Amino acid sequence: xxxxxxxxxxxxxxxxxxxxxxxxxxxxxxxxxxxxxxxxxxxxxxxxxxxxxxxxxxxxxxxxxxxxxx
Numbered sequence: 576x577x578x579x580x581x582x583x584x585x586x587x588x589x590x591x592x593x594x595x596x597x598x599x600x601x602x603x604x605x606x607x608x609x610x611x612x613x614x615x616x617x618x619x620x621x622x623x624x625x626x627x628x629x630x631x632x633x634x635x636x637x638x639x640x641x642x643x644x645x
Contacts, residue, residue: 576638576643577641579640580637580638580641582641586630587635590630590632590634593622594628596622599622601619602617603616
């Protein structure tokens with residue numbers, strides 16, 4: 576398998592993890608400013624499943640493109 580195929584395999588695994596809802600990220604927002612003080616809030620969110628499906632399709636395309644021709 577060519578290097579392009581290996582990148583596709585990595586994207587397949589990453590796409591499965593994203594589609595299953597296991598890849599979190601944090602968002603931080605400024606809620607209020609009063610003089611020199613400020614209040615911030617943080618939220619833990621997950622990447623949407625549609626992003627995982629897109630990464631899966633991209634990975635499958637790279638695996639197909641990176642296969643050896645015989």
